[in-house]
Amino acid sequence: xxxxxxxxxxxxxxxxxxxxxxxxxxxxxxxxxxxxxxxxxxxxxxxxxxxxxxxxxxxxxxxxxxxxxxxxxxxxxxxxxxxxxxxxxxxxxxxxxxxxxxxxxxxxxxxxxxxxxxxxxxxxxxx
Amino acid sequence: xxxxxxxxxxxxxxxxxxxxxxxxxxxxxxxxxxxxxxxxxxxxxxxxxxxxxxxxxxxxxxxxxxxxxxxxxxxxxxxxxxxxxxxxxxxxxxxxxxxxxxxxxxxxxxxxxxxxxxxxxxxxxxxxxxxxxxxxxxxxxxxxxxxxxxxxxxxxxxxxxxxxxxxxxxxxxxxxxxxxxxxxxxxxxxxxxxxxxxxxxxxxxxxxxxxxxxxxxxxxxxxxxxxxxxxxxxxxxxxxxxxxxxxxxxxxxxxxxxxxxxxxxxxxxxxxxxxxxxxxxxxxxxxxxxxxxxxxxxxxxxxxxxxxxxxxxxxxxxxxxxxxxxxxxxxxxxxxxxxxxxxxxxxxxxxxxxxxxxxxxxxxxxxxxxxxxxxxxxxxxxxxxxxxxxxxx
Numbered sequence: 001x002x003x004x005x006x007x008x009x010x011x012x013x014x015x016x017x018x019x020x021x022x023x024x025x026x027x028x029x030x031x032x033x034x035x036x037x038x039x040x041x042x043x044x045x046x047x048x049x050x051x052x053x054x055x056x057x058x059x060x061x062x063x064x065x066x067x068x069x070x071x072x073x074x075x076x077x078x079x080x081x082x083x084x085x086x087x088x089x090x091x092x093x094x095x096x097x098x099x100x101x102x103x104x105x106x107x108x109x110x111x112x113x114x115x116x117x118x119x120x121x122x123x124x125x126x127x
Numbered sequence: 128x129x130x131x132x133x134x135x136x137x138x139x140x141x142x143x144x145x146x147x148x149x150x151x152x153x154x155x156x157x158x159x160x161x162x163x164x165x166x167x168x169x170x171x172x173x174x175x176x177x178x179x180x181x182x183x184x185x186x187x188x189x190x191x192x193x194x195x196x197x198x199x200x201x202x203x204x205x206x207x208x209x210x211x212x213x214x215x216x217x218x219x220x221x222x223x224x225x226x227x228x229x230x231x232x233x234x235x236x237x238x239x240x241x242x243x244x245x246x247x248x249x250x251x252x253x254x255x256x257x258x259x260x261x262x263x264x265x266x267x268x269x270x271x272x273x274x275x276x277x278x279x280x281x282x283x284x285x286x287x288x289x290x291x292x293x294x295x296x297x298x299x300x301x302x303x304x305x306x307x308x309x310x311x312x313x314x315x316x317x318x319x320x321x322x323x324x325x326x327x328x329x330x331x332x333x334x335x336x337x338x339x340x341x342x343x344x345x346x347x348x349x350x351x352x353x354x355x356x357x358x359x360x361x362x363x364x365x366x367x368x369x370x371x372x373x374x375x376x377x378x379x380x381x382x383x384x385x386x387x388x389x390x391x392x393x394x395x396x397x398x399x400x401x402x403x404x405x406x407x408x409x410x411x412x413x414x415x416x417x418x419x420x421x422x423x424x425x426x427x428x429x430x431x432x433x434x435x436x437x438x439x440x441x442x443x444x445x446x447x448x449x450x451x452x453x454x455x456x457x458x459x460x461x462x463x464x465x466x467x468x469x470x471x472x473x474x475x476x477x478x479x480x481x482x483x484x485x486x487x488x489x490x491x492x493x494x495x496x497x498x499x500x501x502x503x504x505x506x507x508x509x510x511x512x513x514x515x516x517x518x519x520x
Contacts, residue, residue, distance in 0.1 A: 090498025
């Protein structure tokens, strides 16, 4: 249905997200950290990016800024946060994040968010 | 609930046979009838109630546009789907005026089934049935006096620039509704995903947009509003444009096109009710609804009939509902509600809706808005001034 890029250095979270999204019919690509995500975005044009905040090297905020600088507003971005970090979260809002998803999250939380962002296009696209 | 009835109309028996074959799997769920002319279709509709009619456009004698226009007048509760092989501007105008949805010929069975299933709805509930009747009678939205002429003259200019056209289109509620209806149907190809007004104008191309405006001009030039109706129209229009400006600054990037569309279409039900063909004797508008149903319900039903994305429909449905935004983000609904409440504090307020300073303060304190270096009330006041100029222009 939609192609989603999952970016997290934690393999367990990546696996969880991939399972949930694939069960809902999405095509998932994974990146193991921020640098890998930026490299993946040179060749991919995902319908949505799910991005962990805390990653070694280039963190989620850096990837977000890269996405907005390179791709403009066209790609929806959901950021994963472990704990509330008000200051950095505020910065992410002005950098153009679409939603924050707090860990731990339920499968429905992810799927609802993604559905709202990538749209319910199955009807007119012919499934 | 009784078995949903779907009527298919095409002068080519071959096309009907193809549909019959590909929809075999639905025989147990729907009662399907296939006829080869508009006259036969009207006779069937007069005999038994139907949920959906799917019609070819080009037919000898009564064509599809004529048939669907008659259906909208005689049987407004029947959802209207256009099945067509042509995507030239002329076809755009016809579908935009007469139909709710658009299917390309040939369409894969999955698309046909999905569109019909969405439109069958739950018409067993008498309130929902009345909402469908009122919304279904709508073929086009009204435009402000003088507005269509100006827009038309602007777009017909031989050297009109894309940016000018987009700016003009993005202030016209009726045109936006039509553009989004077309872009969310199969009209633009197999995978439409165009939401912003500039995206739609670019995708449809200027000739189609010009033709749409010209058709709207013809449609509305003969309608004369009572002074009270015109005042209601101007207030709602101005509120929509002001909210659209504010929400553009509030919504997140991916939610922005949805939020702007929802802001412009927030009062689509009121426009639709004002626009109804009252046989020349325009009645004075009621404050919050018509024919026993609320403007909001009519608007939501219209957006559903047109197949607009769920976030837009939800934001319009919940505009007057208190919003408790999730820490995850305002989303489309929260941004539209926040922009609406802000505009309620300006000269572009909607007098039929209330204010809620406490809720507004809570929304503005959301991290999505609070951390930004924006004076929101000042931004809303400026948006209101722009909206006033747009209505008075």
